[in-house]
Amino acid sequence: MLTGKQRSYLRGKGNSLDTVIQVGKEGISEALVAQVKETIEARELIKVRILDNSLYTAREAAEELAEACGAEVVQVIGSVCLLYKRNQEEPIYKLPN
Structure with missing residues (x-):
């Protein structure tokens, strides 16, 4: 479970990210989940x-x-959402406590 401070940190990092996944008229299929x-x-x-x-x-x-x-939902704004799942071996983001 993410704390408010961690969510805030991840929202800041998410601002500069490009959309990498799109959910369209087919909805959420097994292929989309795998992707x-x-x-x-x-x-x-x-x-x-x-x-x-x-x-x-x-x-x-x-x-x-x-x-x-x-994963965890970090933020949902309009039609865009941020999802986060910590990499157990080599974390990319160092979350604040």
């Missing part, structure tokens, strides 16, 4: 965009993806 898992393992923090033609709201998609990948 998110692979990407989040490599990057720790990813930005996901939920397109207008998706059947999900941004919050619903973020929660479902986070649960499927064992």
